[in-house]
Amino acid sequence: MWELWTLLLLTVAYFLWPKIRRPGAKYPRSLPALPLVGSLPFLPRHGHLHANLFKLQEKYGPIFSFRLGTKNTVIVGQHQLAREVLIKKGKEFSGRPYVVTLDILSNNQKGIAFADYSPHWQLHRKLVQATFALFKDGNQRLEKIICQEVSSLCDFLATQNGKSMDLDFPVFLAVTNIICMVCFNSSYKYGDHEVKIIHDYNKGILDTLGRDELVDIFPWLMIFPSKTLGLMKKCVNIRNELLNKILQKYKEKFSSNSITNLLDILIQAKLNSSNSSSGPDQDSKLLSDKYILATVGDIFGAGVETTTSVMKWTVAFLLHNPQLKKKIQEEIDQNVGLRHTPTISDRNRLVLLEATIREVLRIRPVAPLLIPHKATSDSSIGEFAIDKGTRVIINLWALHHNEKEWLQPDQFMPERFLDPTGSQLISPTLSYLPFGAGPRSCVGESLARQELFLSMAWMLQRFDLEVPEDGQLPSLEGDPKVVFLIKPFKVKIKVRQAWREAQAESSA
Ligand code: STR
Numbered sequence: 126m127w128e129l130w131t132l133l134l135l136t137v138a139y140f141l142w143p144k145i146r147r148p149g150a151k152y153p154r155s156l157p158a159l160p161l162v163g164s165l166p167f168l169p170r171h172g173h174l175h176a177n178l179f180k181l182q183e184k185y186g187p188i189f190s191f192r193l194g195t196k197n198t199v200i201v202g203q204h205q206l207a208r209e210v211l212i213k214k215g216k217e218f219s220g221r222p223y224v225v226t227l228d229i230l231s232n233n234q235k236g237i238a239f240a241d242y243s244p245h246w247q248l249h250r251k252l253v254q255a256t257f258a259l260f261k262d263g264n265q266r267l268e269k270i271i272c273q274e275v276s277s278l279c280d281f282l283a284t285q286n287g288k289s290m291d292l293d294f295p296v297f298l299a300v301t302n303i304i305c306m307v308c309f310n311s312s313y314k315y316g317d318h319e320v321k322i323i324h325d326y327n328k329g330i331l332d333t334l335g336r337d338e339l340v341d342i343f344p345w346l347m348i349f350p351s352k353t354l355g356l357m358k359k360c361v362n363i364r365n366e367l368l369n370k371i372l373q374k375y376k377e378k379f380s381s382n383s384i385t386n387l388l389d390i391l392i393q394a395k396l397n398s399s400n401s402s403s404g405p406d407q408d409s410k411l412l413s414d415k416y417i418l419a420t421v422g423d424i425f426g427a428g429v430e431t432t433t434s435v436m437k438w439t440v441a442f443l444l445h446n447p448q449l450k451k452k453i454q455e456e457i458d459q460n461v462g463l464r465h466t467p468t469i470s471d472r473n474r475l476v477l478l479e480a481t482i483r484e485v486l487r488i489r490p491v492a493p494l495l496i497p498h499k500a501t502s503d504s505s506i507g508e509f510a511i512d513k514g515t516r517v518i519i520n521l522w523a524l525h526h527n528e529k530e531w532l533q534p535d536q537f538m539p540e541r542f543l544d545p546t547g548s549q550l551i552s553p554t555l556s557y558l559p560f561g562a563g564p565r566s567c568v569g570e571s572l573a574r575q576e577l578f579l580s581m582a583w584m585l586q587r588f589d590l591e592v593p594e595d596g597q598l599p600s601l602e603g604d605p606k607v608v609f610l611i612k613p614f615k616v617k618i619k620v621r622q623a624w625r626e627a628q629a630e631s632s633a
Contacts (some may be wrong), residue, residue: 147503150510153199156181156191163192173605175493175522178202182523188506190515194343196222198497198516199506202523204530204556206507210498210517214506215563216242220499222516224341226334229357232365236419237568238427242501245411249420252394253568256387260307260572265385268469270306271576274299275583276466281315282588282618289593289615292440296580297324297433303576304428308387308421309375322367327430329360331606368418368425387424391417428569430608431491432576437611439485439581441599442537444592444616449539450585453478454621457586463627467582469575475582476550480542482577483550486559488537489601493522493609495561521558530556587624591617 146152156164168191169177178200181189187203201207210218220242221227221234231239237253240246260267278299298320302312313320333353347354375388384393395412443450453475460474461467472479498517505511526534531554532541544551560567567573584590592598599614 146512147510151508153188153190153506153509153511154185155189156185158192163194163196165193167191173493173603175520175605178494178518178520179523179526182520187523188509196514196516197512198518199511200518200520201506202520203527204524204554204558207519207521207524207558208555208562209506210519211558211561211563211565214504215565217502217504218498218500218517219564220501222497222499223344224497225344225347226341226354226357229354230330230334230361231423232361232415232419235416236423238423238496240419241499244407245416248394248408248411249391249416250568252390253387253420253424256307256390257568257572259385259390267303267307267572267575268579271303271579272466272468272583274302274312275580277302277315278580279583279587282584283620285618286620287618289595289617291613291615292437293433293613294324296436297429299580300429300432300436300576303572304425306386307428307572308424309371310386319367322363323429326360326363326367327426329356330364330426331430331608331610333357333360334607364422365418368421369414372414372418372421387421388417391420424569427567428572431569432573434608434610435482435485435489435491435573435577436580437614438489439482439577440590440616441601441611441614442481442485442488443590444598444614445601446537447591449477449481450590453481454585457582458623461582461586463586463624464631467579467586469579471582472578473550475578476543476548477539478582478585479550479578480539482574482581483542483559484537484539487525487531487557488535489603489609489611490521490525490559491608492561493520493605495519495521496565496607498565519558519561521561524556524558527556530554587621589619589621591619593617 156167158164159166169180179202181200182202188199188201188206190197190199192198201210221239223234223241224239227239228234234240234243235245237246237250240249259265260270278295281295298313298315301320301323305312333356372388376392379389379392381393381396384390391412395409395417398406398408398412443453456475456477457467461471467475495518498519500511500513500515500517503511503513506517511517525531528534532538540547541553542550560570560573593615594617597615599616600612602612604610604612
């Protein structure tokens with residue numbers, strides 16, 4: 126009998142043990158791994174994953190690996206190696222691994238954020254980039270759209286003068302409207318019920334993605350019902366229904382003569398490929414409603430959750446650093462004044478504000494581990510062999526907190542992005558990639574930077590953002606989901622005296 130058991134165990138071990146790899150090749154050092162569970166028992170369970178992985182670098186070096194289930198994962202925590210993965214060998218590492226929760230979210234790896242390296246990913250990414258090009262200049266330029274929404278946001282905040290409030294929802298609404306303009310040329314009014322629905326399902330999606338669920342490690346656990354997956358599916362369904370309703374309605378009024386947003390670009394590309402002389406071509410299938418919805422869903426989700434989060438982080442750091450806030454306001458008063466609202470062209474004059482935003486993106490990166498990459502062919506990183514199919518995770522947190530690259534990396538110091546005279550922006554090191562890099566880099570970087578700059582400049586010109594009366598400062602610890610969120614906090618809104626006087630003067 127025991128022979129049978131041994132045979133069975135050996136067979137199981139054979140299938141679950143990593144395959145013998147390229148002979149003679151040198152692989153990154155690995156954490157210990159057991160059959161079945163892999164390195165799971167050896168991974169720290171408490172605290173933030175990005176910080177734990179950074180800590181492991183002390184023992185294992187800047188690149189190391191571990192095994193979860195049957196999959197090998199390589200962690201890269203140093204900028205030269207990260208740039209090799211993202212830029213120099215960008216194409217070889219442009220794949221995306223299969224992750225159960227992300228697969229539900231992306232309707233089988235459609236869209237652009239979580240799609241594996243594939244013709245549909247290439248096509249949709251190109252079309253999204255073409256969309257942003259539509260908003261470069263003219264009447265539709267991003268700056269104009271952003272200023273409109275930021276202006277409404279500030280007008281709303283003015284009605285809250287003297288009160289302490291959570292900025293989450295008002296900021297969410299402004300940012301949602303900006304991305305709505307980019308996607309469908311529409312926007313929501315304050316109090317619109319649909320915005321609340323979007324707010325709620327986004328929260329559900331973020332909550333369920335962030336739980337490093339075991340199913341993401343062992344996909345076969347899917348056969349057991351899971352509460353998290355259930356909630357995830359519910360939220361994704363609500364989202365898909367809402368976006369589908371918008372898409373179907375939009376199709377009726379679509380006109381080839383006026384291509385002004387993401388939906389226009391996607392629908393037009395679909396028409397072009399179905400009418401091609403040789404009959405519907407390959408692209409036509411890749412532009413069916415399901416594919417279109419997945420891409421719009423990604424842009425929507427990415428455009429809203431990231432910027433809202435960074436704006437809240439920025440306000441939180443300013444509450445902790447009231448002197449800095451005052452200095453930024455002086456900078457605004459001197460360079461923009463109080464008669465005009467700030468514009469993008471003020472960006473090279475408001476250098477302290479710009480440095481502050483860069484520092485927020487360093488110390489609390491939106492995605493501290495980016496989104497996992499996958500090797501699309503056998504390749505290498507530095508001196509180490511990487512087999513096709515290996516997951517590669519860039520630990521951006523490690524890059525942004527490396528003591529050899531940054532002076533006191535845990536301190537919030539916007540001055541590090543300024544020259545000693547404080548008048549020029551500088552890049553102190555290459556160990557900084559807040560938007561990733563290479564073929565998978567963030568497509569919305571320029572939109573995001575403009576939104577962050579304009580909204581902070583407008584808000585600080587008009588308001589004093591202060592700690593609420595109860596003296597409660599925001600926690601800076603954070604809550605890492607797919608986006609590194611900040612825990613809810615309140616801020617006291619006060620219209621600036623200087624702003625009031627300037628208004629009274631100009632209307633007199
Ligand atoms: C937020 C919640 C939602 O409703 C939809 C999405 C899909 C796209 C995701 C987004 C999420 C979170 C931020 C992501 C983005 C794609 C790129 C972006 C992960 C889950 C980042 O890399 C920061």
